[in-house]
Every structure is written in structure tokens, then in C-alpha cells.
Amino acid sequence: MLYNNPNVAKRSISTTMPKKTAKKPAPPKRPKVTGPKTLEDRDKQYLWHPFTQMQEWQKEQPVVVEKGAGSWLVDSHGRKYLDGVSSLWVNVHGHRKKEIDQAISKQLGKIAHSTMLGLSNDPAIHLAEKLIQIAPKGLTRVFYSDNGSTAVEIALKIAFQYWQQKGHGYQNKTGFISLMEAYHGDTVGAVSVGGIDLFHRIYKPLLFRSYRIETPYCFRCRYNLSYPECQLTCLMHAERTIQKYASVTAALIIEPLVQGAAGMILQPPGYLKRIREMCAKNNILMIADEVATGFGRTGTMFACEQEKVVPDIMTVAKGITGGYLPLAATLTTEDIYSAFLGDEREQKTFFHGHSYTGNPLACAAASASIDLFRKEKTLLRLQPKIKLLAKELERFRKLEHVGQIRQKGFMVGIELVRNKVTRDAYPVEDRIGSRVTKECRKHGVIIRPLGNVIVLMPPLSISQQELKKLVDTVHDAVRSVTSARPQQPAPAPAGNGPDAR
Numbered sequence: 058m059l060y061n062n063p064n065v066a067k068r069s070i071s072t073t074m075p076k077k078t079a080k081k082p083a084p085p086k087r088p089k090v091t092g093p094k095t096l097e098d099r100d101k102q103y104l105w106h107p108f109t110q111m112q113e114w115q116k117e118q119p120v121v122v123e124k125g126a127g128s129w130l131v132d133s134h135g136r137k138y139l140d141g142v143s144s145l146w147v148n149v150h151g152h153r154k155k156e157i158d159q160a161i162s163k164q165l166g167k168i169a170h171s172t173m174l175g176l177s178n179d180p181a182i183h184l185a186e187k188l189i190q191i192a193p194k195g196l197t198r199v200f201y202s203d204n205g206s207t208a209v210e211i212a213l214k215i216a217f218q219y220w221q222q223k224g225h226g227y228q229n230k231t232g233f234i235s236l237m238e239a240y241h242g243d244t245v246g247a248v249s250v251g252g253i254d255l256f257h258r259i260y261k262p263l264l265f266r267s268y269r270i271e272t273p274y275c276f277r278c279r280y281n282l283s284y285p286e287c288q289l290t291c292l293m294h295a296e297r298t299i300q301k302y303a304s305v306t307a308a309l310i311i312e313p314l315v316q317g318a319a320g321m322i323l324q325p326p327g328y329l330k331r332i333r334e335m336c337a338k339n340n341i342l343m344i345a346d347e348v349a350t351g352f353g354r355t356g357t358m359f360a361c362e363q364e365k366v367v368p369d370i371m372t373v374a375k376g377i378t379g380g381y382l383p384l385a386a387t388l389t390t391e392d393i394y395s396a397f398l399g400d401e402r403e404q405k406t407f408f409h410g411h412s413y414t415g416n417p418l419a420c421a422a423a424s425a426s427i428d429l430f431r432k433e434k435t436l437l438r439l440q441p442k443i444k445l446l447a448k449e450l451e452r453f454r455k456l457e458h459v460g461q462i463r464q465k466g467f468m469v470g471i472e473l474v475r476n477k478v479t480r481d482a483y484p485v486e487d488r489i490g491s492r493v494t495k496e497c498r499k500h501g502v503i504i505r506p507l508g509n510v511i512v513l514m515p516p517l518s519i520s521q522q523e524l525k526k527l528v529d530t531v532h533d534a535v536r537s538v539t540s541a542r543p544q545q546p547a548p549a550p551a552g553n554g555p556d557a558r
């Protein structure tokens with residue numbers, strides 16, 4: 058803005074310019090590109106990858122993806138790989154899906170982007186209607202952003218502001234409750250309600266406080282109990298925390314049914330519903346973070362449906378565009394929306410928005426993706442594949458170092474342990490997950506571990522044959538890596554830090 062103000066520009070010239078121009082320091086030199094370089098070399102020279110120890114990356118031969126089709130990725134050397142984690146949990150109907158390609162091209166012929174601040178656009182309106190139709194009943198307003206973390210950030214800010222504007226008696230409701238191993242994204246608010254020590258520890262001084270309830274991690278139960286005899290003891294403790302902090306809490310945030318980045322930790326049946334009831338009873342908003350679980354990943358459109366839960370706020374991203382373009386949405390009830398209404402003097406506006414909020418290309422892709430769910434009966438056709446996946450995973454139980462297999466729909470975590478009886482975890486320096494990933498890659502399958510947990514999350518459109526290949530390859534890789542004698546800590550395959558997301 059300053060540049061557009063001629064007075065400011067003039068003033069700065071007349072008062073700050075020295076009479077004689079001193080010799081300017083030389084600008085930093087750009088690294089020279091010498092000789093013909095491969096894409097891999099240029100990647101290493103210029104890029105900084107997310108969740109990646111770049112020192113390790115330099116030693117590796119990265120896969121540079123050039124194209125894809127269906128469940129397959131093709132690298133710059135023409136090698137094919139099965140996309141076993143849906144390109145970081147985003148792809149739904151496969152790559153190069155005709156209908157989504159066409160929807161984007163069609164929208165491109167009209168306009169690529171215009172702002173939602175003070176203007177609206179057709180694809181954003183259309184998509185909002187569609188999202189409301191498929192979302193749990195009661196969620197009636199859509200606020201767009203561009204990724205899961207911002208959708209969460211928005212949810213937290215809305216929850217906070219809601220209570221501030223609700224009237225007297227609620228001003229102290231400023232805190233949040235979250236689960237211990239939660240992951241809600243990488244922005245500072247999302248990290249504040251996160252609980253993955255490795256990722257979040259360093260930022261502690263930057264974060265706001267969040268009260269924690271235990272993760273129902275049955276495989277490593279803190280109370281040494283087993284489900285169902287435990288009668289969900291962890292929930293009793295959760296209830297105590299919720300009651301204790303209710304008067305100072307704006308919202309509880311939870312990944313419904315599956316805590317993805319924590320290692321595909323599954324909540325026991327009834328857990329989510331009870332949490333919902335506790336929130337309602339204690340006057341706390343419930344935020345369901347469906348960023349990972351949404352759009353069919355757990356077998357239903359949204360995970361909340363399986364326990365007939367309607368949250369007050371729901372965040373979605375990842376699969377919303379079928380895995381095509383960055384887009385996210387935060388859905389709320391009419392009650393929450395209404396708390397932000399008032400004339401300008403009241404200053405109840407939600408002062409939040411991004412440059413690309415409601416981007417028409419992304420919204421067009423998302424609409425096409427939702428249409429495909431209906432047209433191709435994606436969820437119906439998914440059910441036999443979920444069963445097949447469960448059946449194929451059975452044989453992992455026989456492997457000596459498989460501690461637990463966790464599956465909810467098409468979200469799978471296979472936890473590897475050093476000792477099956479004691480459930481001793483592999484030490485971080487063994488990089489067991491990374492080694493399995495590397496082995497799979499040699500055999501044309503891309504997966505990405507979460508520490509010692511091997512993750513499978515293929516596109517919903519994967520064929521039964523491809524699904525079998527995925528499980529076969531991962532099975533053989535787990536067997537060969539875990540049965541090998543302990544060796545020197547292996548370098549991670551490119552892109553996998555010790556506990557990489």
C-alpha cells in the first residue's frame with residue numbers, strides 16, 4: 058500500500074536519499090547452474106522439502122514424479138509406481154480423472170481466480186450447496202481456505218470468537234481441549250492443539266495452552282486394560298478433564314474415528330459419540346477435524362456419520378478436490394454463524410480470509426469430485442474393497458514383528474514392533490518404517506510411514522488387482538526388512554525423516 062501513496066514516496070526520496078550515493082553492497086550471488094544437470098540434481102540444489110531432513114535427502118536418489126494416471130505415478134525416467142498413500146492422503150478417484158480434468162479446463166476457459174473478499178463466484182456457491190448436502194445435517198455454512206491447517210486455524214478462531222460474542226458469562230471460554238497424540242496441521246494454532254512431540258516440541262514457547270485428554274490408544278493402553286472389558290476407562294478420565302475446564306474452554310477438537318498422523322490410532326466404537334455428548338452437556342463446541350477422514354476415506358463420506366455425530370464445526374481439506382488442487386472448508390452450524398451477525402459498529406465480523414479463498418478452479422474440481430461420488434457410486438463400490446483389504450491384511454498377523462494392524466475403511470496402519478510379546482517399539486535410529494518404504498519403492502510401490510507404523514491409504518478408485526499388488530508388496534517388504542539381522546542405521550529413503558508425516 059505504501060508504494061501507492063505519492064506523498065510517502067516523495068517524502069522518502071527528499072529526506073532519506075543521501076546526496077552522494079554510497080557504493081551499494083553487492084547482492085548475494087545466485088548459485089550458478091553449471092553444465093547439464095538432471096532434475097534430481099536441480100531438486101537438490103534449489104528445493105527445501107517438507108518434513109524432510111535435507112541432509113539425508115542430498116544422499117538419496119529422489120523420485121521426481123512427472124505424470125500419473127489412475128492409481129499410478131510415473132517418474133521422470135518413465136518408471137511406474139503404485140500410489141499407495143494417495144499422494145499424501147488426497148487422491149480419491151485416481152489421477153487424470155477425466156471428469157475432474159474437464160471441470161478444471163472448463164473453468165479455466167472462464168476465469169482462474171477472483172477474490173471472495175467483497176465478491177463471489179459461481180463454483181464457490183455451487184460447491185457450498187453440495188458440501189452442505191453431504192455434510193452431517195445441521196452444518197449449514199461454509200467458510201473456504203486452502204489447506205487442512207488453515208481450515209483448523211479458522212475453526213479455532215471461530216470457536217473462540219463465538220463465545221466472545223455470545224454475551225456475558227462466556228468471556229472466559231477461551232481455551233481448547235484436544236487429544237494427546239493429535240495432529241491438526243502445521244500452523245501455530247493447529248500446532249497448539251497438536252500433540253505429536255517430535256513435530257511440536259520445539260514450538261512450545263509460541264503456542265497457546267490446550268488441555269489434553271488421552272488418546273484411546275488401545276494397543277498401548279495407559280491403564281493396562283483391554284477393550285471392551287475396560288469399559289472405556291479413558292473416557293472417564295476425559296470426562297473429568299472436560300468438566301474441570303468447561304467454563305474456560307471454547308471447543309474440543311478431535312479427529313473423528315481415526316487419529317491419522319499419530320499412526321492410524323482407531324477410537325473404540327462409541328468413543329466419538331460419548332465425546333460429542335460430553336461437549337454438549339458441558340457447553341463446549343465440538344470441532345470434528347475431517348481433513349484426513351473426510352470424503353470416503355473411512356468407508357462413509359465423513360467419519361462422524363458412523364457414530365451419528367453432528368459436530369458444531371467441521372474441517373475438510375485433502376480429498377475435497379479429489380486430490381487435484383489445494384482447497385479446504387470449515388463448516389459451521391447456523392447458531393455459530395448467527396453469533397457473527399450485527400451492524401458494522403458492533404464489530405462482530407470474522408476478520409479472516411486468504412488471497413485464494415474460494416478459488417474457482419479448486420471449487421470446480423471439488424464439485425466434479427462430489428458429483429463422481431454419486432455418478433460412480435464410489436462409496437458403494439468401495440465396500441467390497443474394504444473387505445478385501447481386511448482379508449489381505451490378515452496374513453501380516455503371522456509376521457514376527459507386526460504388533461497391530463489397524464484398519465478403518467481405506468485407512469490402514471501396521472505397527473511394527475521389535476518384540477511382539479512385550480510390544481517393545483523399534484528405536485527411532487532403526488528407521489524401520491523408512492526401510493520398509495524404501496524396499497517397497499524398489500518394487501514399484503510408493504508408501505510413506507509414520508515412524509514405526511506402515512501406512513496404506515490408496516485412492517478409493519484402486520482396482521482389486523492393484524490393491525492386492527499393494528498389500529503383497531508391502532507384506533514382502535515388511536517380512537524382508539524385519540527378518541533381516543539388525544544392521545547399521547539405514548539412511549532414510551528420500552523424504553522420510555525419523556517420524557516423517
Ligand SMILES: Cc1ncc(COP(=O)(O)O)c(C=O)c1O
Binds near residue numbers: 349
Ligand atoms: C487431521 C488433520 N488435520 C489437519 C491436517 C493438515 O492438513 P494440511 O496438510 O492440508 O495443512 C492434516 C494433515 O495430515 C490432518 O491429518
